[in-house]
Every structure is written in structure tokens, then in C-alpha cells.
Amino acid sequence: MVSSSNMAKAYSQKAEAKTEKITRLENQVEELKDSVQKSSLKVLDMQYFSLENNDDALAYFEELNLQNPAAYVADKLLETNAQKGDNPLVPYEGMQNDFKINKIKVLNHKWILTDFSDGKYWGELLIKYEVKDDLGVDFTLIDHLLYTRSN
Structure with missing residues (x-):
């Protein structure tokens, strides 16, 4: 039989892994937002003389x-x-x-x-x-x- 403490431990590890993955994805989204903003500013700068x-x-x-x-x-x-x-x-x-x-x-x-x-x-x-x-x-x-x- 699987003990409830082993099940709780497995569940906790899965939850931790999901939390880490969510944090990584949130960081990637922020990096992409920064990249898009920098690119937009670059395009506006390049279009200045047009x-x-x-x-x-x-x-x-x-x-x-x-x-x-x-x-x-x-x-x-x-x-x-x-x-x-x-x-x-x-x-x-x-x-x-x-x-x-x-x-x-x-x-x-x-x-x-x-x-x-x-x-x-x-x-x-x-x-x-x-x-x-x-x-x-x-x-x-x-x-x-x-x-x-x-x-």
C-alpha cells in the first residue's frame, strides 16, 4: 500500500515543479515584453527621418x-x-x-x-x-x- 505521506510528498514535488515552470514562463513573458518594447522604440527611431x-x-x-x-x-x-x-x-x-x-x-x-x-x-x-x-x-x-x- 502507498502511504499517504508518500502521496503527499509526490503531490508536493509536482506542485513545486509546476510553480517553478510558471515562474520561468512568467520571466520569459516579461523578457519578451521588454524585447518587443525595445524593438518598437528602434522602429520608431528608424522611421524618424521618413x-x-x-x-x-x-x-x-x-x-x-x-x-x-x-x-x-x-x-x-x-x-x-x-x-x-x-x-x-x-x-x-x-x-x-x-x-x-x-x-x-x-x-x-x-x-x-x-x-x-x-x-x-x-x-x-x-x-x-x-x-x-x-x-x-x-x-x-x-x-x-x-x-x-x-x-
């Missing part, structure tokens, strides 16, 4: 009736890649292939930050832009750099 989160800059586009001005401007900038040879905004000659613009960050209603590459070498451009009444976009290179090391 047209989508700049009401003053977005007001500039209201009379043009552009639904998504950042995407519109980025598309127009990517069209400059279509011509044969290096992108005309990149002031370097491609060494492996033609230099083309890859990533685009529309900072506000006047400036864009991009990177460009020829597949091996890369650099960055700071571009000023203006959306005209006819929805054409003029781009002017403000500054540039070419990294001297290849990928």
Missing part, C-alpha cells in the same frame, strides 16, 4: 493629390536606372558593370538618400528633388561617396 511620418513635408504634396508621394518619387528615381550605361545621377563609372541605384530612402519633401552599386563596388548619394505641377520630378545630386573596398 516622408511617411513627416506631416509638414506631406502637406507639401496635398495639392498634387499624390496618394503615396514617397513611392511615387522612388519610382521616378528608379526610372533613371532604365537608360543604357551608368545611372546619370551617379558621378562614377561602373568598374564591374554599370552603376545603378538600389535602395532609396525619401527623407522629406526635398531630399533622398540612396545607395548604388555595380555588383561589386557601392556608394551613396544625397539627392535633392522637386515634384512639379505636372508631376514630373527633377533630381539634383547634392553629394556622393564611393566606398573604396569591394564586397
